Amino acid sequence: MAILLKQARQILTMNDGLGLIQDGSVLIENDIIKKVGRLNEQGFRGRVIDCTGCVVTPGLIDAHTHLVFAGTREDEFAMRLEGIKYETIAKKGGGILRTVAMTRSASEDELYKLAAERIKMIIRHGTTTIEIKSGYGLSLSEELKILRVINKLKDNTPLDVIPTYLVHTIPRFMKRRDYVDMQCEEILPEVARLKLAEFCDIFCDKTAFTKSESEKILKKAKELGFALKIHTDELANVGGAKLAAKLGCVSAEHLIYTTKSGINAMKKAGVIPVLLPGTSLYLQTERKPLIKDFMESGLPIAIASDFNPGTCMIYSMPKIISLASLVYRMPVELALMAATINAARAIRKEDRVGKIKHNYQADFVIWNVDDYRKIPYQFGEDLIKVVIKKGKIIYETNS
């Protein structure tokens, strides 16, 4: 089936920067982009979508989510606003371990239903490719349960889903050393054997795994064929950016406390920074990533939602684009690239998605705005008219 996106006010192709085309069209054949630009549309047979006065961008890519979980933690949110620290809440049985307990008590079917409902909402907000991490199981059987749910979402929803096995935290009643050994000897080899995840990620930070524990686990994961990611330097500068460079991680995420020398190391190794402004907003962290230094390094900066029940309940990428500008002062053009082509790089899919280019996958968002700068500017508004995934309309407003 052929589709013509006709006469858009602006098309952001993401070729060499924004790659802005004024008053152009896009021709889609089946699931692939065939032509972009000022097209001769005479004699076209197929569905025409009128894009007059609209902006067309690639489908949005969310490169970092914790989408599969049970239960919510709004009481902790309220406690934090009263000034109670996250560490204190965690000591009282809150935090990640509370979501672990609730996720463990949910059945695989229940978890799938919850996650599939969330995906429906996410589609309305323009996301067409999503990375999803496990990490609320903390034992072999429970992590496998979550990974099976993620893979089921991959097979049964229209989105491209990238599954990541996350080594998140140490479970109650277990010694750190024993848990690290269990990762290397039991869990990682089984996740690899069952081919349930493309990436392995670890939370390397002040209250989580140390640098040497993280190195041990990620090295083992690399041996087993996983591509690597790392959550790091969120709560303190633990040298995680340098570790990411040393191990050849595809991406490093959060990076609030990463210093200039960490950024230089990432640049040399080509590690993609994934910044999470929604989490900074929820945690009200005064310190922000060194955006200017990241920009000067020339590294392609990605942004993502970090959607999770503890520290960021935002799954809407348009909101995250606004927050990248408002909270991190990211230029509008960069924020849009960060949610498309640069996010594609963070999940190693940049040859297929994130651009509007001949032979790329036909993933689009058509926006009800006539200037791309209105996307972050009109924060929180519902600006999306149509979402297309692999040449199929997966969301359309009634108007």
Ligand SMILES: [Zn+2]
């Ligand atoms: Zn995260």
